[in-house]
Amino acid sequence: MSEPDINNTIKIHSTSAGYGLAAATLIPSGAVILKISNPLLILLEKAHLASTCSWCFIKPEQPATLKSCARCKVVGYCSTDCQTDDWLAVHSKECKVLKAMPAIPPTATRGLIQLSLRNRSGDSQELVTHGKSLSPSRLEDLSLQAVVAAKYSRRRKEWLPTGLRVLCQMETNAFRVTLPDDAPIGLCFDPIMALANHSCSPNAVVVFDGRTASFRALRELKEGEEIFISYIDPISTRDKRRQELQQRYFFECKCEKCTKDENAYETYLRAREEYSAPRRMAVLCDPLANKTTAEICLHRYAQETRIPNMLQCINDAQGYLDQHLETTNDLPPSARLDFLMNLCSGPSSGINAISPYPAVLHSLYLTFIDMESWIPALICLLSIALDSDPFTYPSPHHPVRIVRLFTLAKLITQIAGLTSNQFTLALTGLSREAAGAIEDPLCELQYFGSFQVLIGIVAEEMGQAFGEGSRFAKEVVKEFALAKNSEEMKQRKLGDAPVQLGRWMMDREDEEGRKEAEKMVRGLRRLADCVEHVVGVPL
Incomplete structure (x- = not known):
């Protein structure tokens, strides 16, 4: 039986931003603001229909285990x-429609058909349509989709304006349904969720767990305080963020981060005291050390931006990255590697949280993963988690940070289990000099202890990030139990770990355990600093 829905919001209105949502009561950091177990519309993207259960959104390791609908053969399920x-x-209403259609319709069209068949218009007068702002070609495309939806759901032509209006609302108010790693798999449209306004330094985050959509607080929210989520990726430059918001949502962002043109370090220093004490996370990312790092990086950035045309060069680098990501998806990973390495030597490189460096390094990480080059992938991700994420996502329980730490723990187990031949292959993409430079930090890394520290942090923060009963939390709980089992860890070739760490995993106040955890983090930090050898640029 599913848990009840939660709505700790009230509807507000302003002349500048229109409708929005505010906290109906004091909401603690990490608590649920809004939880909807069955949004008005939620469905898989067309590209995921063959690999993901169309009801619970579980993606089995073997897509062949999905049972297709015997009638339409479009959707599949993991269970009866x-x-x-x-x-x-x-x-039951949609099946015969899908069977009658010559091809699977676009996701938004299929969503409109579902709403029509359920007699749920989805039309909300509180949501803007931006129909007049859409290009003529896009408006024509949406009109054709409305005609298709009307035809197959047997609606009269009088319904077409309603169908078009709903499609226009979905165009700017729908959400991407994502997995914990932020991979998009579906579309969600709900009039309550859609009322939340945007900020580039949000105080809430959207989380999906199967069909359930939630807003969770990134920091404490006072009663009556407006709730802001981010519609876009916050790691881009201001120019890129504003361009994307204007093109997709038809407004110019006036949040404090955009108005002051703050970089990640400036936003962090302004708002860092708003976020909750990070508990075990402090071992990995000490708040006082982060403050010092932010100040040092800001000083260095100020020095660099005095160079003529440097800010323009930074924006150009963002453009080169965007163009690269759009045009090289079909190229082999090795062909992408040189370009990304060169981009790492561009402006703001080494000032780890300044755009577009975090995005470049993340693209490098994904490229190494595609190459099964696990060791440089680990180093890139460590650098992002330790040197970028604390400033880009200052909330210690931000889902992006927690998933990255969990991924690091899994990568460590992957590397620990490699044979000597596999270990050599896992260095693919590195020069001989780079491989030699990372040899000592890698050999000195205590795999089991590092795994325990990362899993201990993730286990403490997962409830605030995703919810205690979420699928992600269940996966973490399983790994947490294994992390306490030394025999299991030996079978994974992770070796031994100090007994004090086991005590720290159960009690974060254990002083001896904390010292051992700090020792493990120093090993991880040393490996993260090897990123300059991976990218071939002194940072």
């Missing part, structure tokens, strides 16, 4: 229960 639930909810 999921198939029954979807049949009762909408598929």
